[in-house]
Amino acid sequence: xxxxxxxxxxxxxxxxxxxxxxxxxxxxxxxxxxxxxxxxxxxxxxxxxxxxxxxxxxxxxxxxxxxxxxxxxxxxxxxxxxxxxxxxxxxxxxxxxxxxxxxxxxxxxxxxxxxxxxxxxxxxxx
Amino acid sequence: xxxxxxxxxxxxxxxxxxxxxxxxxxxxxxxxxxxxxxxxxxxxxxxxxxxxxxxxxxxxxxxxxxxxxxxxxxxxxxxxxxxxxxxxxxxxxxxxxxxxxxxxxxxxxxxxxxxxxxxxxxxxxxxxxxxxxxxxxxxxxxxxxxxxxxxxxxxxxxxxxxxxxxxxxxxxxxxxxxxx
Amino acid sequence: xxxxxxxxxxxxxxxxxxxxxxxxxxxxxxxxxxxxxxxxxxxxxxxxxxxxxxxxxxxxxxxxxxxxxxxxxxxxxxxxxxxxxxxxxxxxxxxxxxxxxxxxxxxxxxxxxxxxxxxxxxxxxxxxxxxxxxxxxxxxxxxxxxxxxxxxxx
Numbered sequence: 001x002x003x004x005x006x007x008x009x010x011x012x013x014x015x016x017x018x019x020x021x022x023x024x025x026x027x028x029x030x031x032x033x034x035x036x037x038x039x040x041x042x043x044x045x046x047x048x049x050x051x052x053x054x055x056x057x058x059x060x061x062x063x064x065x066x067x068x069x070x071x072x073x074x075x076x077x078x079x080x081x082x083x084x085x086x087x088x089x090x091x092x093x094x095x096x097x098x099x100x101x102x103x104x105x106x107x108x109x110x111x112x113x114x115x116x117x118x119x120x121x122x123x124x125x126x
Numbered sequence: 127x128x129x130x131x132x133x134x135x136x137x138x139x140x141x142x143x144x145x146x147x148x149x150x151x152x153x154x155x156x157x158x159x160x161x162x163x164x165x166x167x168x169x170x171x172x173x174x175x176x177x178x179x180x181x182x183x184x185x186x187x188x189x190x191x192x193x194x195x196x197x198x199x200x201x202x203x204x205x206x207x208x209x210x211x212x213x214x215x216x217x218x219x220x221x222x223x224x225x226x227x228x229x230x231x232x233x234x235x236x237x238x239x240x241x242x243x244x245x246x247x248x249x250x251x252x253x254x255x256x257x258x259x260x261x262x263x264x265x266x267x268x269x270x271x272x273x274x275x276x277x278x279x280x281x282x283x284x285x286x287x288x289x290x291x292x293x294x295x296x297x298x299x300x301x302x303x304x305x306x
Numbered sequence: 307x308x309x310x311x312x313x314x315x316x317x318x319x320x321x322x323x324x325x326x327x328x329x330x331x332x333x334x335x336x337x338x339x340x341x342x343x344x345x346x347x348x349x350x351x352x353x354x355x356x357x358x359x360x361x362x363x364x365x366x367x368x369x370x371x372x373x374x375x376x377x378x379x380x381x382x383x384x385x386x387x388x389x390x391x392x393x394x395x396x397x398x399x400x401x402x403x404x405x406x407x408x409x410x411x412x413x414x415x416x417x418x419x420x421x422x423x424x425x426x427x428x429x430x431x432x433x434x435x436x437x438x439x440x441x442x443x444x445x446x447x448x449x450x451x452x453x454x455x456x457x458x459x460x
Contacts (some may be wrong), residue, residue, distance in 0.1 A: 001324040010421070011393060011396060011397040012375060012393045013377060013378070013394055013396075013397045014377075015392065016377070016378045017378060020241075020252075020379050022356040023404065023460065024255050026256070041381070046371065058400060058404075058419055058421060059421075060421055062418075065329055086404075087401055087403065087404025087405070087407070088404070088419075089404065089407065089408045089411075089413040090411070090413050090414075090416060090417075091413045091414060092416075108325065108326070108400075108401045108404060109321070109322035109323075109325045109326040109405070110250050110325065111248070111325050111326070111400050112379075113248065113252065113257060116257065122436065125440055238330075241330065242330050245324055245328050245330050246328070248328055249328035249376055252328070252376075252379050253379040253380070255379070
Protein backbone atom coordinates (compact mmCIF):
# COMPACT_ATOMS: atom_id res chain seq x y z
CA UNK A 1 0.00 0.00 0.00
CA UNK A 2 1.26 3.47 -0.86
CA UNK A 3 -0.27 5.44 1.98
CA UNK A 4 2.18 7.77 3.65
CA UNK A 5 1.65 8.16 7.36
CA UNK A 6 3.11 10.59 9.85
CA UNK A 7 2.80 9.71 13.55
CA UNK A 8 3.08 12.78 15.78
CA UNK A 9 3.43 12.15 19.50
CA UNK A 10 6.05 13.05 22.12
CA UNK A 11 5.79 9.57 23.67
CA UNK A 12 8.13 6.97 22.11
CA UNK A 13 5.88 4.24 23.53
CA UNK A 14 2.83 5.68 21.82
CA UNK A 15 4.73 6.15 18.57
CA UNK A 16 5.82 2.49 18.63
CA UNK A 17 2.25 1.35 19.31
CA UNK A 18 0.88 3.54 16.54
CA UNK A 19 3.56 2.31 14.14
CA UNK A 20 2.50 -1.25 14.81
CA UNK A 21 -1.14 -0.36 14.19
CA UNK A 22 -0.34 1.43 10.98
CA UNK A 23 1.79 -1.44 9.64
CA UNK A 24 -0.92 -3.95 10.53
CA UNK A 25 -3.39 -1.75 8.67
CA UNK A 26 -1.30 -2.26 5.55
CA UNK A 27 1.13 0.64 5.29
CA UNK A 28 4.64 -0.11 4.04
CA UNK A 29 7.39 0.51 6.63
CA UNK A 30 9.21 2.97 4.39
CA UNK A 31 6.04 5.08 4.22
CA UNK A 32 5.71 5.54 7.98
CA UNK A 33 7.46 8.51 9.59
CA UNK A 34 7.43 9.92 13.11
CA UNK A 35 7.66 13.36 14.71
CA UNK A 36 7.88 14.30 18.37
CA UNK A 37 5.94 17.57 18.22
CA UNK A 38 3.89 19.78 15.93
CA UNK A 39 6.84 21.88 14.74
CA UNK A 40 8.81 18.83 13.69
CA UNK A 41 5.70 17.47 11.98
CA UNK A 42 5.13 20.65 9.96
CA UNK A 43 8.78 20.70 8.90
CA UNK A 44 8.63 17.07 7.75
CA UNK A 45 5.35 17.57 5.88
CA UNK A 46 6.65 20.58 4.01
CA UNK A 47 9.60 18.54 2.78
CA UNK A 48 7.45 15.54 1.90
CA UNK A 49 3.68 15.43 2.40
CA UNK A 50 1.84 12.55 3.99
CA UNK A 51 -1.62 11.21 3.30
CA UNK A 52 -2.58 10.69 6.93
CA UNK A 53 -1.35 12.27 10.17
CA UNK A 54 -2.03 10.66 13.54
CA UNK A 55 -1.77 13.61 15.90
CA UNK A 56 -1.39 13.89 19.64
CA UNK A 57 -2.41 17.18 21.26
CA UNK A 58 -0.35 17.39 24.44
CA UNK A 59 3.22 17.89 23.20
CA UNK A 60 6.07 20.31 23.88
CA UNK A 61 7.40 22.95 21.43
CA UNK A 62 4.18 22.99 19.36
CA UNK A 63 1.07 21.15 20.51
CA UNK A 64 -1.53 19.50 18.32
CA UNK A 65 -3.92 22.45 18.39
CA UNK A 66 -1.21 24.80 17.12
CA UNK A 67 -0.21 22.26 14.47
CA UNK A 68 -3.75 22.11 13.09
CA UNK A 69 -4.05 25.91 13.08
CA UNK A 70 -0.71 26.28 11.28
CA UNK A 71 -1.44 23.48 8.82
CA UNK A 72 -4.71 25.19 7.86
CA UNK A 73 -2.68 28.18 6.65
CA UNK A 74 -0.60 26.08 4.26
CA UNK A 75 -2.42 25.26 0.98
CA UNK A 76 0.23 22.68 0.10
CA UNK A 77 -0.93 20.60 3.06
CA UNK A 78 -4.65 20.85 2.33
CA UNK A 79 -4.81 17.21 1.22
CA UNK A 80 -3.19 15.85 4.37
CA UNK A 81 -5.84 14.19 6.47
CA UNK A 82 -5.63 14.37 10.25
CA UNK A 83 -6.86 12.06 13.00
CA UNK A 84 -6.45 13.14 16.61
CA UNK A 85 -5.13 10.47 18.97
CA UNK A 86 -5.25 12.23 22.30
CA UNK A 87 -6.30 12.47 25.93
CA UNK A 88 -8.08 15.73 25.10
CA UNK A 89 -11.82 15.62 25.74
CA UNK A 90 -12.90 19.25 25.95
CA UNK A 91 -15.87 19.67 23.60
CA UNK A 92 -15.18 23.24 22.55
CA UNK A 93 -11.56 22.54 21.70
CA UNK A 94 -12.50 19.46 19.71
CA UNK A 95 -15.19 21.36 17.81
CA UNK A 96 -12.58 23.90 16.81
CA UNK A 97 -10.41 21.08 15.48
CA UNK A 98 -13.31 19.74 13.44
CA UNK A 99 -13.90 23.21 11.99
CA UNK A 100 -10.26 23.23 10.90
CA UNK A 101 -10.69 19.96 9.05
CA UNK A 102 -9.68 17.25 11.52
CA UNK A 103 -11.52 14.13 10.36
CA UNK A 104 -11.29 11.61 13.15
CA UNK A 105 -10.75 11.48 16.86
CA UNK A 106 -9.61 8.58 19.00
CA UNK A 107 -9.36 9.22 22.69
CA UNK A 108 -6.64 7.75 24.86
CA UNK A 109 -6.82 5.22 26.46
CA UNK A 110 -7.67 3.37 23.25
CA UNK A 111 -7.48 -0.28 22.34
CA UNK A 112 -4.60 -0.72 19.86
CA UNK A 113 -7.02 -2.60 17.61
CA UNK A 114 -9.20 0.52 17.51
CA UNK A 115 -6.30 2.56 16.20
CA UNK A 116 -5.63 -0.07 13.55
CA UNK A 117 -9.31 0.02 12.52
CA UNK A 118 -9.27 3.82 12.38
CA UNK A 119 -6.27 3.78 10.06
CA UNK A 120 -7.89 1.10 7.89
CA UNK A 121 -11.00 3.26 7.67
CA UNK A 122 -8.96 6.27 6.59
CA UNK A 123 -7.14 4.19 3.96
CA UNK A 124 -10.40 2.84 2.56
CA UNK A 125 -11.96 6.29 2.33
CA UNK A 126 -9.11 7.75 0.31
CA UNK B 127 -6.85 -35.09 20.85
CA UNK B 128 -9.81 -33.88 18.84
CA UNK B 129 -12.28 -36.60 17.87
CA UNK B 130 -14.04 -37.38 14.67
CA UNK B 131 -17.76 -36.87 15.00
CA UNK B 132 -19.36 -39.27 12.61
CA UNK B 133 -18.23 -38.56 9.10
CA UNK B 134 -19.21 -34.96 9.21
CA UNK B 135 -17.08 -33.19 11.70
CA UNK B 136 -14.26 -33.01 14.15
CA UNK B 137 -15.12 -32.33 17.79
CA UNK B 138 -12.58 -30.18 19.59
CA UNK B 139 -12.61 -30.79 23.33
CA UNK B 140 -11.64 -28.51 26.18
CA UNK B 141 -7.98 -27.48 26.07
CA UNK B 142 -7.67 -28.88 22.61
CA UNK B 143 -7.20 -27.80 19.02
CA UNK B 144 -7.69 -29.23 15.56
CA UNK B 145 -6.90 -28.27 12.00
CA UNK B 146 -8.96 -29.82 9.23
CA UNK B 147 -9.81 -29.59 5.55
CA UNK B 148 -13.07 -29.16 3.68
CA UNK B 149 -13.57 -32.91 3.29
CA UNK B 150 -13.85 -33.26 7.06
CA UNK B 151 -17.02 -31.22 7.16
CA UNK B 152 -16.88 -29.05 10.22
CA UNK B 153 -15.01 -28.27 13.40
CA UNK B 154 -17.14 -27.92 16.51
CA UNK B 155 -16.53 -27.27 20.17
CA UNK B 156 -19.00 -27.28 23.03
CA UNK B 157 -19.37 -25.76 26.47
CA UNK B 158 -17.55 -22.49 25.88
CA UNK B 159 -18.23 -20.89 29.24
CA UNK B 160 -15.30 -18.84 30.49
CA UNK B 161 -13.19 -20.68 27.91
CA UNK B 162 -12.71 -19.15 24.48
CA UNK B 163 -13.12 -20.82 21.11
CA UNK B 164 -10.99 -19.34 18.36
CA UNK B 165 -11.69 -20.37 14.79
CA UNK B 166 -9.53 -19.58 11.79
CA UNK B 167 -10.35 -20.29 8.15
CA UNK B 168 -8.40 -19.79 4.95
CA UNK B 169 -11.09 -19.48 2.25
CA UNK B 170 -8.61 -20.04 -0.61
CA UNK B 171 -6.84 -23.11 0.75
CA UNK B 172 -10.11 -24.32 2.36
CA UNK B 173 -8.32 -25.17 5.60
CA UNK B 174 -9.66 -24.33 9.03
CA UNK B 175 -8.70 -24.62 12.65
CA UNK B 176 -10.42 -24.38 16.00
CA UNK B 177 -8.87 -23.90 19.44
CA UNK B 178 -10.69 -24.22 22.75
CA UNK B 179 -8.54 -22.69 25.49
CA UNK B 180 -9.29 -22.45 29.20
CA UNK B 181 -6.81 -20.06 30.74
CA UNK B 182 -4.71 -17.06 29.77
CA UNK B 183 -1.20 -18.42 30.33
CA UNK B 184 0.73 -21.08 32.21
CA UNK B 185 2.13 -20.29 35.63
CA UNK B 186 5.80 -19.45 36.02
CA UNK B 187 6.45 -22.90 37.52
CA UNK B 188 4.97 -24.75 34.55
CA UNK B 189 7.21 -27.44 33.07
CA UNK B 190 7.50 -26.86 29.30
CA UNK B 191 7.85 -30.63 28.76
CA UNK B 192 4.51 -31.50 30.29
CA UNK B 193 2.68 -28.29 29.53
CA UNK B 194 -0.60 -28.73 27.70
CA UNK B 195 -0.13 -25.92 25.19
CA UNK B 196 -3.75 -25.78 24.01
CA UNK B 197 -5.01 -25.15 27.53
CA UNK B 198 -3.65 -21.61 27.39
CA UNK B 199 -4.16 -18.66 25.08
CA UNK B 200 -0.51 -17.63 25.15
CA UNK B 201 0.67 -21.02 23.83
CA UNK B 202 -2.44 -22.36 22.11
CA UNK B 203 -3.03 -19.45 19.75
CA UNK B 204 0.48 -19.53 18.26
CA UNK B 205 0.09 -23.31 18.12
CA UNK B 206 -3.12 -23.01 16.11
CA UNK B 207 -1.58 -20.56 13.67
CA UNK B 208 1.56 -22.63 13.25
CA UNK B 209 -0.45 -25.79 12.53
CA UNK B 210 -2.57 -23.91 10.00
CA UNK B 211 0.49 -22.57 8.18
CA UNK B 212 2.07 -26.03 8.20
CA UNK B 213 -1.11 -27.36 6.58
CA UNK B 214 -0.86 -24.79 3.82
CA UNK B 215 -2.95 -21.87 5.05
CA UNK B 216 -1.69 -18.32 4.51
CA UNK B 217 -1.76 -16.08 7.59
CA UNK B 218 -3.00 -12.89 5.97
CA UNK B 219 -5.92 -14.78 4.39
CA UNK B 220 -7.15 -16.20 7.68
CA UNK B 221 -10.59 -15.21 8.92
CA UNK B 222 -10.64 -15.43 12.70
CA UNK B 223 -13.67 -15.55 14.97
CA UNK B 224 -13.93 -15.88 18.73
CA UNK B 225 -16.67 -17.00 21.10
CA UNK B 226 -16.96 -17.58 24.82
CA UNK B 227 -15.19 -15.75 27.61
CA UNK B 228 -18.36 -15.58 29.70
CA UNK B 229 -18.52 -15.14 33.46
CA UNK B 230 -20.25 -18.38 34.36
CA UNK B 231 -19.51 -19.02 38.01
CA UNK B 232 -21.55 -17.01 40.43
CA UNK B 233 -19.57 -16.18 43.50
CA UNK B 234 -16.18 -16.73 41.83
CA UNK B 235 -15.33 -13.16 42.67
CA UNK B 236 -11.79 -12.08 41.95
CA UNK B 237 -11.21 -14.81 39.38
CA UNK B 238 -13.02 -13.28 36.38
CA UNK B 239 -11.50 -15.93 34.11
CA UNK B 240 -13.77 -15.04 31.23
CA UNK B 241 -12.59 -11.46 31.22
CA UNK B 242 -8.96 -12.50 31.54
CA UNK B 243 -9.39 -14.88 28.64
CA UNK B 244 -10.89 -12.12 26.52
CA UNK B 245 -8.07 -9.73 27.36
CA UNK B 246 -5.32 -12.25 26.64
CA UNK B 247 -7.01 -13.05 23.32
CA UNK B 248 -6.72 -9.41 22.32
CA UNK B 249 -3.13 -9.30 23.54
CA UNK B 250 -1.93 -12.38 21.65
CA UNK B 251 -3.71 -11.42 18.42
CA UNK B 252 -2.20 -7.93 18.60
CA UNK B 253 1.25 -9.46 19.16
CA UNK B 254 0.90 -11.93 16.29
CA UNK B 255 -0.57 -9.28 14.01
CA UNK B 256 -3.90 -10.86 13.11
CA UNK B 257 -7.35 -9.46 13.72
CA UNK B 258 -10.74 -10.88 14.51
CA UNK B 259 -13.46 -10.73 11.87
CA UNK B 260 -16.20 -11.23 14.44
CA UNK B 261 -16.69 -12.24 18.04
CA UNK B 262 -19.47 -13.24 20.38
CA UNK B 263 -17.94 -13.07 23.84
CA UNK B 264 -18.80 -12.06 27.36
CA UNK B 265 -22.17 -12.39 28.99
CA UNK B 266 -23.00 -15.23 31.33
CA UNK B 267 -24.07 -18.28 29.33
CA UNK B 268 -22.22 -21.07 27.57
CA UNK B 269 -21.82 -21.29 23.83
CA UNK B 270 -21.22 -23.93 21.15
CA UNK B 271 -19.08 -22.83 18.21
CA UNK B 272 -18.76 -24.50 14.84
CA UNK B 273 -16.82 -23.79 11.68
CA UNK B 274 -18.22 -25.17 8.42
CA UNK B 275 -15.15 -26.07 6.39
CA UNK B 276 -17.05 -26.05 3.13
CA UNK B 277 -18.88 -22.73 3.42
CA UNK B 278 -16.46 -21.04 5.85
CA UNK B 279 -19.39 -20.09 8.06
CA UNK B 280 -19.04 -19.78 11.82
CA UNK B 281 -22.12 -20.56 13.86
CA UNK B 282 -22.81 -19.91 17.53
CA UNK B 283 -25.44 -21.76 19.52
CA UNK B 284 -26.63 -21.01 23.02
CA UNK B 285 -29.76 -22.09 24.81
CA UNK B 286 -31.35 -18.86 23.58
CA UNK B 287 -30.13 -18.46 20.03
CA UNK B 288 -28.60 -20.19 17.05
CA UNK B 289 -27.10 -17.99 14.38
CA UNK B 290 -24.28 -17.13 12.06
CA UNK B 291 -21.43 -15.19 13.61
CA UNK B 292 -19.63 -14.86 10.30
CA UNK B 293 -20.09 -15.91 6.69
CA UNK B 294 -18.08 -15.14 3.54
CA UNK B 295 -18.98 -11.73 2.19
CA UNK B 296 -19.59 -10.25 5.64
CA UNK B 297 -17.53 -7.16 6.26
CA UNK B 298 -14.71 -7.57 8.77
CA UNK B 299 -16.17 -5.79 11.75
CA UNK B 300 -15.80 -6.66 15.34
CA UNK B 301 -18.86 -6.16 17.49
CA UNK B 302 -17.47 -6.20 20.99
CA UNK B 303 -18.83 -8.46 23.68
CA UNK B 304 -22.33 -8.98 22.40
CA UNK B 305 -24.74 -10.09 25.08
CA UNK B 306 -26.61 -13.24 24.05
CA UNK C 307 -16.42 20.23 38.82
CA UNK C 308 -17.33 16.70 39.77
CA UNK C 309 -16.11 15.00 42.90
CA UNK C 310 -13.63 12.18 42.38
CA UNK C 311 -13.01 9.31 44.77
CA UNK C 312 -10.16 6.85 45.00
CA UNK C 313 -12.49 4.03 43.94
CA UNK C 314 -13.91 5.81 40.90
CA UNK C 315 -10.44 6.79 39.75
CA UNK C 316 -9.02 3.31 40.41
CA UNK C 317 -11.74 1.92 38.17
CA UNK C 318 -10.64 4.22 35.36
CA UNK C 319 -7.00 3.25 35.86
CA UNK C 320 -7.88 -0.44 35.59
CA UNK C 321 -9.90 0.09 32.44
CA UNK C 322 -7.13 2.20 30.89
CA UNK C 323 -4.51 -0.50 31.51
CA UNK C 324 -6.70 -3.19 30.08
CA UNK C 325 -7.70 -1.22 27.00
CA UNK C 326 -4.30 0.09 26.06
CA UNK C 327 -1.92 -2.57 27.29
CA UNK C 328 -4.03 -5.72 27.85
CA UNK C 329 -3.07 -5.65 31.53
CA UNK C 330 -5.67 -7.05 33.93
CA UNK C 331 -5.30 -5.52 37.37
CA UNK C 332 -7.05 -5.67 40.66
CA UNK C 333 -6.76 -3.84 43.97
CA UNK C 334 -4.00 -5.36 46.08
CA UNK C 335 -3.03 -5.44 49.73
CA UNK C 336 0.20 -3.49 49.31
CA UNK C 337 0.40 -0.01 50.78
CA UNK C 338 1.35 2.96 48.61
CA UNK C 339 4.66 3.24 50.44
CA UNK C 340 5.46 -0.42 49.70
CA UNK C 341 4.91 0.09 45.97
CA UNK C 342 6.80 3.38 45.98
CA UNK C 343 9.91 1.74 47.41
CA UNK C 344 9.87 -0.98 44.73
CA UNK C 345 9.07 1.34 41.83
CA UNK C 346 11.42 1.38 38.86
CA UNK C 347 10.21 4.71 37.50
CA UNK C 348 8.01 7.67 38.42
CA UNK C 349 6.30 10.38 36.36
CA UNK C 350 4.34 13.45 37.35
CA UNK C 351 1.77 15.57 35.54
CA UNK C 352 -0.05 18.74 36.59
CA UNK C 353 -3.69 19.65 36.08
CA UNK C 354 -4.64 23.34 36.16
CA UNK C 355 -8.15 24.69 36.37
CA UNK C 356 -10.69 25.87 38.92
CA UNK C 357 -8.69 23.58 41.20
CA UNK C 358 -5.16 22.35 40.60
CA UNK C 359 -3.98 18.78 40.98
CA UNK C 360 -0.82 16.76 40.56
CA UNK C 361 -0.86 13.11 39.46
CA UNK C 362 2.12 10.88 40.21
CA UNK C 363 2.52 7.46 38.61
CA UNK C 364 4.98 4.92 40.02
CA UNK C 365 5.42 1.47 38.47
CA UNK C 366 7.48 -1.55 39.39
CA UNK C 367 9.78 -3.13 36.81
CA UNK C 368 7.36 -5.98 36.22
CA UNK C 369 4.50 -3.58 35.56
CA UNK C 370 6.65 -1.52 33.18
CA UNK C 371 7.51 -4.66 31.22
CA UNK C 372 3.91 -5.81 31.10
CA UNK C 373 2.54 -2.45 29.92
CA UNK C 374 5.28 -1.70 27.39
CA UNK C 375 5.32 -5.23 25.95
CA UNK C 376 1.54 -5.31 25.69
CA UNK C 377 1.33 -2.03 23.80
CA UNK C 378 4.25 -2.75 21.49
CA UNK C 379 3.30 -6.37 20.85
CA UNK C 380 6.55 -7.73 22.28
CA UNK C 381 7.52 -10.32 24.88
CA UNK C 382 8.04 -8.99 28.41
CA UNK C 383 11.63 -10.14 28.48
CA UNK C 384 12.38 -8.03 25.39
CA UNK C 385 11.64 -4.88 27.40
CA UNK C 386 14.59 -3.07 28.95
CA UNK C 387 13.19 -1.26 31.96
CA UNK C 388 15.96 1.36 31.82
CA UNK C 389 15.06 2.14 28.22
CA UNK C 390 11.28 1.98 28.51
CA UNK C 391 10.51 2.79 32.14
CA UNK C 392 10.39 6.56 31.83
CA UNK C 393 8.41 6.48 28.60
CA UNK C 394 5.93 4.02 30.09
CA UNK C 395 5.19 5.93 33.29
CA UNK C 396 5.28 9.22 31.37
CA UNK C 397 2.61 8.13 28.91
CA UNK C 398 0.59 6.59 31.74
CA UNK C 399 0.73 9.90 33.61
CA UNK C 400 -0.47 11.64 30.44
CA UNK C 401 -3.36 9.21 29.96
CA UNK C 402 -4.42 9.08 33.59
CA UNK C 403 -4.11 12.85 33.88
CA UNK C 404 -6.45 13.10 30.92
CA UNK C 405 -8.86 10.64 32.52
CA UNK C 406 -8.88 12.71 35.71
CA UNK C 407 -9.62 15.86 33.69
CA UNK C 408 -12.59 14.13 32.06
CA UNK C 409 -13.82 12.79 35.38
CA UNK C 410 -13.67 16.27 36.89
CA UNK C 411 -15.09 18.23 33.93
CA UNK C 412 -17.09 15.84 31.66
CA UNK C 413 -15.37 17.68 28.81
CA UNK C 414 -17.32 20.85 29.54
CA UNK C 415 -15.15 23.02 31.74
CA UNK C 416 -11.71 24.12 30.63
CA UNK C 417 -8.89 22.40 32.46
CA UNK C 418 -5.28 22.29 31.32
CA UNK C 419 -3.16 19.17 31.38
CA UNK C 420 0.58 19.77 31.63
CA UNK C 421 3.32 17.69 30.07
CA UNK C 422 4.48 14.58 31.92
CA UNK C 423 7.90 14.82 33.50
CA UNK C 424 10.23 12.39 35.26
CA UNK C 425 10.29 12.34 39.04
CA UNK C 426 12.97 11.12 41.43
CA UNK C 427 12.24 8.72 44.25
CA UNK C 428 12.37 11.68 46.67
CA UNK C 429 9.96 13.80 44.70
CA UNK C 430 7.56 10.88 44.28
CA UNK C 431 7.73 10.32 48.03
CA UNK C 432 6.87 13.96 48.75
CA UNK C 433 3.99 13.86 46.31
CA UNK C 434 2.70 10.68 47.90
CA UNK C 435 2.70 12.42 51.27
CA UNK C 436 0.75 15.31 49.74
CA UNK C 437 -1.77 12.97 48.13
CA UNK C 438 -2.30 11.11 51.37
CA UNK C 439 -2.89 14.41 53.19
CA UNK C 440 -4.95 16.19 50.50
CA UNK C 441 -6.03 13.74 47.85
CA UNK C 442 -6.05 10.01 47.35
CA UNK C 443 -4.02 7.03 46.11
CA UNK C 444 -4.75 3.91 44.12
CA UNK C 445 -2.65 0.78 44.26
CA UNK C 446 -3.27 -1.81 41.56
CA UNK C 447 -1.52 -5.08 40.89
CA UNK C 448 -1.27 -7.53 38.04
CA UNK C 449 0.44 -10.90 37.79
CA UNK C 450 3.64 -9.11 36.82
CA UNK C 451 3.84 -6.07 39.03
CA UNK C 452 2.32 -3.12 40.83
CA UNK C 453 1.25 0.42 40.06
CA UNK C 454 0.73 3.38 42.39
CA UNK C 455 -1.21 6.43 41.25
CA UNK C 456 -1.24 9.34 43.70
CA UNK C 457 -3.51 12.33 43.16
CA UNK C 458 -2.88 15.40 45.29
CA UNK C 459 -4.21 18.93 45.36
CA UNK C 460 -1.63 21.55 44.39
